[in-house]
Amino acid sequence: MLESLLRTGGAFRPILARETKLTEASISRILSELRKENIVEEVRRPAPYIGGPTALITLSKNVAVAGIELSNNRLSVGVGDLTGTLDYVDRMPVSGQLGQDEFERLFRESVVTMQEWADRRGTHLSQAAVAIPGYGRGAASNPIFPWDMARVTRFIEETFGDVPVAVTNAVVAQAAFHRYSSTGAYPVASDHLFLFVGHGVAGVIVDETTPVDAFSAFELGHMVIQRDGLACRCGHRGCVEAYTSLRAISTIIGVPDRDILNKGDSFIEMLDLGGGTREALRERLFLLGLGLGNALNLHPLSSVVISGWPSLMPPEDQLAIVDGLNESLLGGYDANRLVLSFIAPSIGNDPRAALYYAAYCFVRSGGLDPRTDTQTALEEIA
Amino acid sequence: MLESLLRTGGAFRPILARETKLTEASISRILSELRKENIVEEVRRPAPYIGGPTALITLSKNVAVAGIELSNNRLSVGVGDLTGTLDYVDRMPVSGQLGQDEFERLFRESVVTMQEWADRRGTHLSQAAVAIPGYGRGAASNPIFPWDMARVTRFIEETFGDVPVAVTNAVVAQAAFHRYSSTGAYPVASDHLFLFVGHGVAGVIVDETTPVDAFSAFELGHMVIQRDGLACRCGHRGCVEAYTSLRAISTIIGVPDRDILNKGDSFIEMLDLGGGTREALRERLFLLGLGLGNALNLHPLSSVVISGWPSLMPPEDQLAIVDGLNESLLGGYDANRLVLSFIAPSIGNDPRAALYYAAYCFVRSGGLDPRTDTQTALEEIA
DNA sequence: GCACGATGATTACACAATGTAAACATTATC
DNA sequence: GATAATGTTTACATTGTGTAATCATCGTGC
Numbered sequence: 001m002l003e004s005l006l007r008t009g010g011a012f013r014p015i016l017a018r019e020t021k022l023t024e025a026s027i028s029r030i031l032s033e034l035r036k037e038n039i040v041e042e043v044r045r046p047a048p049y050i051g052g053p054t055a056l057i058t059l060s061k062n063v064a065v066a067g068i069e070l071s072n073n074r075l076s077v078g079v080g081d082l083t084g085t086l087d088y089v090d091r092m093p094v095s096g097q098l099g100q101d102e103f104e105r106l107f108r109e110s111v112v113t114m115q116e117w118a119d120r121r122g123t124h125l126s127q128a129a130v131a132i133p134g135y136g137r138g139a140a141s142n143p144i145f146p147w148d149m150a151r152v153t154r155f156i157e158e159t160f161g162d163v164p165v166a167v168t169n170a171v172v173a174q175a176a177f178h179r180y181s182s183t184g185a186y187p188v189a190s191d192h193l194f195l196f197v198g199h200g201v202a203g204v205i206v207d208e209t210t211p212v213d214a215f216s217a218f219e220l221g222h223m224v225i226q227r228d229g230l231a232c233r234c235g236h237r238g239c240v241e242a243y244t245s246l247r248a249i250s251t252i253i254g255v256p257d258r259d260i261l262n263k264g265d266s267f268i269e270m271l272d273l274g275g276g277t278r279e280a281l282r283e284r285l286f287l288l289g290l291g292l293g294n295a296l297n298l299h300p301l302s303s304v305v306i307s308g309w310p311s312l313m314p315p316e317d318q319l320a321i322v323d324g325l326n327e328s329l330l331g332g333y334d335a336n337r338l339v340l341s342f343i344a345p346s347i348g349n350d351p352r353a354a355l356y357y358a359a360y361c362f363v364r365s366g367g368l369d370p371r372t373d374t375q376t377a378l379e380e381i382a
Numbered sequence: 383m384l385e386s387l388l389r390t391g392g393a394f395r396p397i398l399a400r401e402t403k404l405t406e407a408s409i410s411r412i413l414s415e416l417r418k419e420n421i422v423e424e425v426r427r428p429a430p431y432i433g434g435p436t437a438l439i440t441l442s443k444n445v446a447v448a449g450i451e452l453s454n455n456r457l458s459v460g461v462g463d464l465t466g467t468l469d470y471v472d473r474m475p476v477s478g479q480l481g482q483d484e485f486e487r488l489f490r491e492s493v494v495t496m497q498e499w500a501d502r503r504g505t506h507l508s509q510a511a512v513a514i515p516g517y518g519r520g521a522a523s524n525p526i527f528p529w530d531m532a533r534v535t536r537f538i539e540e541t542f543g544d545v546p547v548a549v550t551n552a553v554v555a556q557a558a559f560h561r562y563s564s565t566g567a568y569p570v571a572s573d574h575l576f577l578f579v580g581h582g583v584a585g586v587i588v589d590e591t592t593p594v595d596a597f598s599a600f601e602l603g604h605m606v607i608q609r610d611g612l613a614c615r616c617g618h619r620g621c622v623e624a625y626t627s628l629r630a631i632s633t634i635i636g637v638p639d640r641d642i643l644n645k646g647d648s649f650i651e652m653l654d655l656g657g658g659t660r661e662a663l664r665e666r667l668f669l670l671g672l673g674l675g676n677a678l679n680l681h682p683l684s685s686v687v688i689s690g691w692p693s694l695m696p697p698e699d700q701l702a703i704v705d706g707l708n709e710s711l712l713g714g715y716d717a718n719r720l721v722l723s724f725i726a727p728s729i730g731n732d733p734r735a736a737l738y739y740a741a742y743c744f745v746r747s748g749g750l751d752p753r754t755d756t757q758t759a760l761e762e763i764a
Numbered sequence: 765g766c767a768c769g770a771t772g773a774t775t776a777c778a779c780a781a782t783g784t785a786a787a788c789a790t791t792a793t794c
Numbered sequence: 795g796a797t798a799a800t801g802t803t804t805a806c807a808t809t810g811t812g813t814a815a816t817c818a819t820c821g822t823g824c
Contacts, residue, residue, distance in 0.1 A: 051771030224710040433800030
């Protein structure tokens, strides 16, 4: 119910009432509760119209949450408040072949450093979130970090001790951040697939009616689209990722994979250097479209938002995705039935997504004391 | 809440209380309501243990629902009660190339005949359900019947007039019937994918926490697994269906597609006739496994139930599916992580699945009068 | 500078759904 | 036929919500 506050980053009461489908009376009661617990604040504002509302409701800056993001390059730790302010950041480089023990050592170290900072400031963490690429349900093996995910989860929870912590897939956090954080400028508002093409190729089905923490990753990267095709790090052949990941295209454009996304606009200029470079990349986009069409056949959606290197490509090249869709999507690509949008990859924003996700989890738990929460979780398991 | 009654086909109160996570007090109150409306009945039974419950709660036989199933071969209409009894059945042969106008004519005729029967018996229909292969969300084109699905839905609703009617995908109805109807003998109890390989290849993710009427079809059939592969009726090439549908294998075993599933046990005997027949079918099962693995990468599940011709194959041949999974499923096939089961295709059971689905929809609406229901539906749309 | 109108915010009250706990009912066994 | 064990119902308290009345706030216009 106060999820919408997090989404909008502050709203007037009538708007809240509409969003939550509650009466203003209920809003009033709930807000007075939340004010007591210092979770929301009211700022006086001149009314936007005659007789209009006077107080803008925002989430409190007194609640501190932590976000930790693991990527191919680094482990980022951040502490901030519910409004998105980042008060503490710590980034440590990590290797792509990070082992589980090494990860645990680094992670514990980072968390301890962060806790010390928090203690010095007298800040109490209300929630933490950890975003890991490829993290998935159950003990399903992670193609990126071949770890025992149950052990990772247990380890993370122990490391945080009393602080409630949520572990999620990096792409889920990223999608939630893009879609629901108040940065605006997100291309679609309805249910859609958010697809990120980076070191892996993963997406999330962003369903407006489902709470963000129920989202689960949509691992498109390891769909086999070419029998006996290129070898993939997962051990199979012909996966989407083997053709379209940063590593796969880095050999085409001759730029180390970790630098590609940083190039931003200069990316396009690089393309025309090599003779068949653009053509080769178009072929890769075609394959991405083919896999995407397959995925959409399984799970029909009318909108897809793509982030990652394909969103840096010139629009005429992005059309190669459409060609791929035309070979797999039932009924072919039809602009009336499917909207394709692109959003620039967010570089150096880590660990904002995890932080946002932590804020979301905190807000969703309703700001109750951790004890109650754990109990609910236990009941769900039982 | 009384969904569980439909699932179990009758239960004692303590069991209901556990299933619905309500107190026995609440159960008591709710049951007294439902008894007033003649939706449930209580039958005296000897207590199963000392001090045990004495009255078995069952759904009333006074509520009549209708189910209509369209398949490649025929249109089946049935009327029955909530306990699964089928009081009226009417089956009409249809052609596989049924046009939309022709369908509407046949459908209207069947419904009128059924209504006349109901009127003669003084039966009032409380709910109807129509199951159509390939029926899907939105106006997504149906690869089996290339109709305007919005128009079909509208037509069906108009034909039934006052009777609330639900239109759904045939495989959804089938999965719900197999899984939740009290026939028992369903191989798994947890979340899983029910996959039916018939004229099409479609599945449903049977999620225990989701209401059956929110299930949506998982169209595996048109995943392209072979670029420039066999032509499929959908217009693309290399779809799973082009390799594994009844039509596809009918050319291998030399039996008309509509007869294959009827063969039952004699199916195996036919296999050894032709020299490479079994080998060819194993190749097809391999491709099914490949596509299935791709689907499970997108949507991880620990259990899959397969129905259709593959479930008639000898177990050693079914292993070809595992070979396919090993080439696409992340981490390969592992019996600890994925349970594959087979269930015999239900032939001649139509329109039991649609009837069950109708019962489900009725029960889910809580037996309220249709007016209230429509309003709720309208609100959900808005 | 002050009354007015429009809207927002709060509060009292009614109502519905549920859990708790106590009272009451049923049945097999001794 | 008393007893023990369990099932069933009822009274009461609690919670969350909507309705509607009341109070508050602000821009406008005289």
